[in-house]
Amino acid sequence: MSDVVLSLHQLHKRFGALQATNDVSLELHQGEIHALIGPNGAGKSTLIGQIAGNIRPDEGSVFLAGTDITRMSIAQRARLGLGRSFQVSSLAEPLSVMRNVMMGVQALQSHSFRFWKPVARDKELLEPAYEALERMQLSHRAWTPVSELSHGERRQVEVACALALKPRALLLDEPMAGLGPEGSAKLTELLEALKAEVPILLIEHDMEAVFRLADRISVLVSGSVIAQGDSHAIKQDPRVREAYLGNDDA
Amino acid sequence: MTNPTSSGVAEASLAPSADSHFSRKGLVQLTLLGLLLLLPVTAYFLGHIYYVNLASRITIIAMAAVGLNLAIGYGGMVSFGHAAYFGLGGYVAGISAYHAFDFTPFMTWPFSVPGSDNLLVVWLAAAVLCGLLALAIGAISLRTTGVYFIMITLAFAQMIYYFANSWPTYGGEDGLPIYLRNGLPLVDTTNTLSYFLICFAGLVLAMAITSRLMKSRFGAALTMARLNDVRLATAGISPYPIRLIAFVISAVITGLAGALYADLNGFVSPTMLSWHFSGELMVIVILGGVGRLYGPLAGAILFVMMETLLGGITQYWQLFLGLVLLGVVLFAKHGVMGWLAGRERNE
Ligand SMILES: Nc1ncnc2c1ncn2[C@@H]1O[C@H](COP(=O)(O)OP(=O)(O)O)[C@@H](O)[C@H]1O
Numbered sequence A: 001m002s003d004v005v006l007s008l009h010q011l012h013k014r015f016g017a018l019q020a021t022n023d024v025s026l027e028l029h030q031g032e033i034h035a036l037i038g039p040n041g042a043g044k045s046t047l048i049g050q051i052a053g054n055i056r057p058d059e060g061s062v063f064l065a066g067t068d069i070t071r072m073s074i075a076q077r078a079r080l081g082l083g084r085s086f087q088v089s090s091l092a093e094p095l096s097v098m099r100n101v102m103m104g105v106q107a108l109q110s111h112s113f114r115f116w117k118p119v120a121r122d123k124e125l126l127e128p129a130y131e132a133l134e135r136m137q138l139s140h141r142a143w144t145p146v147s148e149l150s151h152g153e154r155r156q157v158e159v160a161c162a163l164a165l166k167p168r169a170l171l172l173d174e175p176m177a178g179l180g181p182e183g184s185a186k187l188t189e190l191l192e193a194l195k196a197e198v199p200i201l202l203i204e205h206d207m208e209a210v211f212r213l214a215d216r217i218s219v220l221v222s223g224s225v226i227a228q229g230d231s232h233a234i235k236q237d238p239r240v241r242e243a244y245l246g247n248d249d250a
Numbered sequence B: 001m002t003n004p005t006s007s008g009v010a011e012a013s014l015a016p017s018a019d020s021h022f023s024r025k026g027l028v029q030l031t032l033l034g035l036l037l038l039l040p041v042t043a044y045f046l047g048h049i050y051y052v053n054l055a056s057r058i059t060i061i062a063m064a065a066v067g068l069n070l071a072i073g074y075g076g077m078v079s080f081g082h083a084a085y086f087g088l089g090g091y092v093a094g095i096s097a098y099h100a101f102d103f104t105p106f107m108t109w110p111f112s113v114p115g116s117d118n119l120l121v122v123w124l125a126a127a128v129l130c131g132l133l134a135l136a137i138g139a140i141s142l143r144t145t146g147v148y149f150i151m152i153t154l155a156f157a158q159m160i161y162y163f164a165n166s167w168p169t170y171g172g173e174d175g176l177p178i179y180l181r182n183g184l185p186l187v188d189t190t191n192t193l194s195y196f197l198i199c200f201a202g203l204v205l206a207m208a209i210t211s212r213l214m215k216s217r218f219g220a221a222l223t224m225a226r227l228n229d230v231r232l233a234t235a236g237i238s239p240y241p242i243r244l245i246a247f248v249i250s251a252v253i254t255g256l257a258g259a260l261y262a263d264l265n266g267f268v269s270p271t272m273l274s275w276h277f278s279g280e281l282m283v284i285v286i287l288g289g290v291g292r293l294y295g296p297l298a299g300a301i302l303f304v305m306m307e308t309l310l311g312g313i314t315q316y317w318q319l320f321l322g323l324v325l326l327g328v329v330l331f332a333k334h335g336v337m338g339w340l341a342g343r344e345r346n347e
């Protein structure tokens, strides 16, 4: 069990009468991609929010590399090595790609109360950010404003931002959404290359990508995990077929 | 913006400073600053002291707005209470001069603090006190956002306004005169031109600090806090302390301008603390161009000129100010600087 990077213990979250997370326990192991699937409104994004710190769980706890991070702020968790992307892309649009990716590098290197040296000439900052972009094959867009990027490129930038943190674990919330078959295929390839280095908790609707990438799949329905297993087991599971794959013609 | 040949960091990092050649923006900036320096100097040697003092007034108001612009324009913190720092800076100058004139201590317990008529001491005290006040106000106000932030900064400033109004020791609502302008070693600060040059240096320094700050790591974080604070937190940097420190620096700049203002006028009163002045500073920042380095200067020139020229003709000059502001908001969203110097590039 020593290769557990991220673990959730009996998380619960209610929004009024709605049980958005119901007793969810999950683990993410070194070297794996763990996919989290489930119909819209199942509570996947809510779960990611509780791991990353945007949402406080009502009960339960979250551990990152053995450290209880349940009460930590978003920024503290990020500095401990939790990288994430958002379902709806969340970047600073008017700024260049580089300026977005750079922030993670800056957070790792020291506090941000450095008032004098210009960042534009700060190689300590630019080079690691550049590397993260290269991992996502986007270094040629480093100085382009995010607002000029295609949808697919933005998704890659989000992942690059997370990589700049040298994360221990990545949380990706529907990174392929809206990409089209070509973009999906490309991102699938990039993620596959990443997983040896950093384990990924992947929320995805693109079942082709999920079955290709995931070592393990958890199925979330109405806030509860109803099934867990490898692609083969999940494809066969009757509850999953009924609750999810059946209605979705994937 | 896009760098087609970016094959590595060394090359690519040159891209953001692509405007190093002399641009329209550079020309506009140099003209503004050059005129602000040359016109009063000329006026002084022609014997028109009034215009030198007018230029000092513009310069000081511009400096106060530079402070506010750091909060509003660069930090996205719409403070409606910057008169608190302007007034506090003014009262530090006034109260310090008052005690120096009287040879009475400002306080005796727990330690004795005498007055001082040395500007360096006055400025240091104004900077420290404004910084501490902003730290306290900011620490509470920055827990809120949007309209609540505007209202809570206003509320704090109003508290200080009423406090000054009802504190008879220092003149209450009548204000406090400064009989002799606070001085500097080796400089005759009572000389109109010398004092203008001091104010001018203050403005240039405030702008230089803002510019440098915004290019640093701190500035990068502050920009991200303004544009997308969730992104900043997700990248591992807490937005709150970044904003708080920017708020404090902003208040210190405005407070130092307030100290200069009190010594210019030889008078400080609760007017400097009133919400009208907070509003005027906001108007100046918007007129000039929010988040533009030279915006506060352009805005202050326009504002004080309108006040002086139109105010001499009609007491309803603010009606015209309102029309100009409406025009800027509707037709020149990036303020006078956006209109004169073109849109700001982001990198
Ligand atoms: N802040 C919130 N307040 C109230 N309800 C919410 C909130 N966030 C999400 N929900 C609800 O919780 C449920 C789960 O949402 P979400 O986690 O976004 O689902 P998924 O990502 O699986 O599509 C949905 O019914 C959604 O409407």
Ligand SMILES: [Mg+2]
Pocket (backbone or CB within 6 Å): A044, A045, A046, A087
């Ligand atoms: Mg979702």
